[in-house]
Amino acid sequence: MEAATIIESESRDLIRRRGLDARADQLEPLIREVVADYDSRASSGAVPVVTDDDTVVAEVAARIGGFGPLQEMLDDPSVEEIWLNSPSQVFCARNGRSELTTLVLGDDEVRGIIERMLVSSGRRLDMSTPFVDALLPDGSRLHVVIPSITRQHWAINIRKFVARAFDLSGLVALGSLTPQAAAFLDAAVGAGLNVITSGATAYRA
Numbered sequence: 635m636e637a638a639t640i641i642e643s644e645s646r647d648l649i650r651r652r653g654l655d656a657r658a659d660q661l662e663p664l665i666r667e668v669v670a671d672y673d674s675r676a677s678s679g680a681v682p683v684v685t686d687d688d689t690v691v692a693e694v695a696a697r698i699g700g701f702g703p704l705q706e707m708l709d710d711p712s713v714e715e716i717w718l719n720s721p722s723q724v725f726c727a728r729n730g731r732s733e734l735t736t737l738v739l740g741d742d743e744v745r746g747i748i749e750r751m752l753v754s755s756g757r758r759l760d761m762s763t764p765f766v767d768a769l770l771p772d773g774s775r776l777h778v779v780i781p782s783i784t785r786q787h788w789a790i791n792i793r794k795f796v797a798r799a800f801d802l803s804g805l806v807a808l809g810s811l812t813p814q815a816a817a818f819l820d821a822a823v824g825a826g827l828n829v830i831t832s833g834a835t836a837y838r839a
Contacts (some may be wrong), residue, residue, distance in 0.1 A: 640707075714793070
């Protein structure tokens with residue numbers, strides 16, 4: 635059994651025994667406490683050696699209190715969207731361009747992550763409700779579809795809440811609007827005219 639798996643199991647056990655919230659502020663210090671004890675056993679050869687304590691702490695914290703291997707992409711501000719066609723096909727959109735990541739998950743791992751994502755929303759997935767739309771705590775939008783709506787694997791899309799502009803001048807600075815278009819929209823809103831906005835919600839290259 636790999637070191638991270640052992641540390642995760644021992645951390646979860648300690649959380650249960652102390653009656654703590656897995657998402658609370660004390661999660662990382664608790665994991666470091668477990669790692670310190672683990673390192674003392676590793677020095678005697680009882681368990682595999684950990685080469686980088688900080689990396690293991692971050693990984694275990696993501697597994698317990700975050701969303702596992704997806705947490706790094708969720709924390710990355712350059713990633714706008716994440717989607718899974720299957721556990722071995724994990725894509726992300728970064729700065730408007732889609733890419734196939736090197737991440738490979740297991741079916742049970744995917745289900746565990748989605749179950750943790752749905753906890754805060756109160757939504758559920760089963761044969762009577764084979765698809766769901768929900769908001770993650772950070773405002774990102776989650777959409778999940780399960781078999782038999784899909785052919786074999788759970789299909790997942792996470793559109794992250796990424797706000798880079800908050801007004802017309804911000805859109806002009808990003809190049810999303812020309813100064814002339816921004817001036818026109820400002821005048822139209824000021825005059826109380828109806829404005830219709832349409833188009834794709836994300837760019838695919």
